[in-house]
Amino acid sequence: MKKVVLASFLACAVIALGVPSVFAQDPATGAGAQAAPAAGGQVQMPAAEYAVYNNAMTQTTPQAKASGLEAYLTQFPQSAVKATVLETLMAVCSAFDAAKTQDAADRLLQIDPTNVKALYAETALRSAAAGALTDPAAKQAALDTAASYAQKGLAAPKPAGLSDDDFTKLKAVQYPTFYSAIGYDALLKKDSAGAIDAYKKELAMVPADATKTPGAVLQDIFYLGEAYYQSTPPDYLSCTFYTSRAVAYAPEQYKTVFSPMAKYCYKKYHGAEDGYEAVTASATANLNPPADFATSVKPAPTPAERIHTIISTTSDLATLAIDDKETIFQNGSPEDAAKVWDTIKGKSVQIPDALVIESSPTALKVAVSSDAVQSKTADFTFNLAPVEDSKLPPAAAKKKADQMAAATAVGSKVTLTGTYDSFTPTPLMITMKDGEVVLKGAARGATKPAAKPAGGAHHAAARRR
Numbered sequence: 001m002k003k004v005v006l007a008s009f010l011a012c013a014v015i016a017l018g019v020p021s022v023f024a025q026d027p028a029t030g031a032g033a034q035a036a037p038a039a040g041g042q043v044q045m046p047a048a049e050y051a052v053y054n055n056a057m058t059q060t061t062p063q064a065k066a067s068g069l070e071a072y073l074t075q076f077p078q079s080a081v082k083a084t085v086l087e088t089l090m091a092v093c094s095a096f097d098a099a100k101t102q103d104a105a106d107r108l109l110q111i112d113p114t115n116v117k118a119l120y121a122e123t124a125l126r127s128a129a130a131g132a133l134t135d136p137a138a139k140q141a142a143l144d145t146a147a148s149y150a151q152k153g154l155a156a157p158k159p160a161g162l163s164d165d166d167f168t169k170l171k172a173v174q175y176p177t178f179y180s181a182i183g184y185d186a187l188l189k190k191d192s193a194g195a196i197d198a199y200k201k202e203l204a205m206v207p208a209d210a211t212k213t214p215g216a217v218l219q220d221i222f223y224l225g226e227a228y229y230q231s232t233p234p235d236y237l238s239c240t241f242y243t244s245r246a247v248a249y250a251p252e253q254y255k256t257v258f259s260p261m262a263k264y265c266y267k268k269y270h271g272a273e274d275g276y277e278a279v280t281a282s283a284t285a286n287l288n289p290p291a292d293f294a295t296s297v298k299p300a301p302t303p304a305e306r307i308h309t310i311i312s313t314t315s316d317l318a319t320l321a322i323d324d325k326e327t328i329f330q331n332g333s334p335e336d337a338a339k340v341w342d343t344i345k346g347k348s349v350q351i352p353d354a355l356v357i358e359s360s361p362t363a364l365k366v367a368v369s370s371d372a373v374q375s376k377t378a379d380f381t382f383n384l385a386p387v388e389d390s391k392l393p394p395a396a397a398k399k400k401a402d403q404m405a406a407a408t409a410v411g412s413k414v415t416l417t418g419t420y421d422s423f424t425p426t427p428l429m430i431t432m433k434d435g436e437v438v439l440k441g442a443a444r445g446a447t448k449p450a451a452k453p454a455g456g457a458h459h460a461a462a463r464r465r
Helices: 006-016 047-057 062-075 082-093 098-111 116-131 136-155 164-188 192-205 216-230 236-249 252-270 276-285 303-313 322-331 334-344 370-375 394-407
Strands: 033-035 043-045 348-359 363-367 380-384 413-425 428-438
Touching (some): 043 047, 047 062, 062 082, 082 098, 082 116, 116 136, 116 164, 136 164, 164 216, 192 216, 216 252, 236 276, 303 322, 322 334, 322 370, 322 413, 322 428, 363 428, 380 413
Parallel strands (some): 380 428
Antiparallel strands (some): 033 043, 348 363, 363 380, 413 428
């Protein structure tokens, strides 16, 4: 989950809030006071209005000032400085109440649709709210809304009366948040190109220290790496670089979260983990890949080269790891695939930690190989005998069925036994017959005693999907 914090909102407001200056009423004439709106011009303010306005503006706590400003807007809804007052209210409320901040931004956009400060507040607050949602559809819809405000913010003109220098400072505060919201929205929609573009623009605008400090920017560096992984075809080398940089500067508790993606992409590109330390050093020292980075990492052998090496260096093909077998099934010649299949067809195995992708009482589709688990794509189908067909008493059969249903819920990891029955190379699917679920706490011997753990010599042969 990603959170966007409004820590910089007050700084943004200070740069370009445009809080009006006020002039005291002339005691001799009783003339109304003058106030300067954000545009820099002065407006005439009646004495009664000025009193309420000045009372609000001179309050010393954010809560009291917000209450005073709301009272002023209620009493004078058509105030000539309404937009400026709403900007002030927005900044004041950001110190203590996100909902009131967003409400002020909503009202400000009704009268000034291109107000960049209100668009910034909407983007930041709606992104934060979206991060707290768990329903995928609702989350995506909320992110879409936040991204739409961000796009409007990027297109908004310079506020009237703001100098070029102050507008540059304002953009330095706001634009990274705009790009971050657009990037995350695109990432979750699998729009890799859009996510990469937004995140690269964000990184080009943030201070160097922000890319080395735990926080939203460092998290976005990881998301940038993930966007490269989601590209078609995946850019494993760029994925490796940016996720490795995130690992380098992440707090210890997040290193374990970020590291698997970094090492996975590296192994997909290079074929093994050797040399990864040099990649880590480069990513630590550089925000973006240096010019010689691509030539410094040797690509992994092609599938054909791998298969030839595997076949020629393995004395017993039955001992190959599942990843290697699947590589041969998918990319090898029919003759090589048949050689490997003949060594396992009809044999029973036990496979631990299979990730359940689809579940029913008679069949389980699971992810077994590292590629399949990473992409959450089934590569094995276990055909199960219905519990009702067993010779267990009805009560025992129902208990076992309930236990199996709980153990094989989608997303769970489960240990299975089965016998190799058939396979299809495209899309890859290995079908097992006589499948059984190994339930935790089951008596020894409850599954086929002949079943052996699947695995064997692993040649780190990643597959193409």
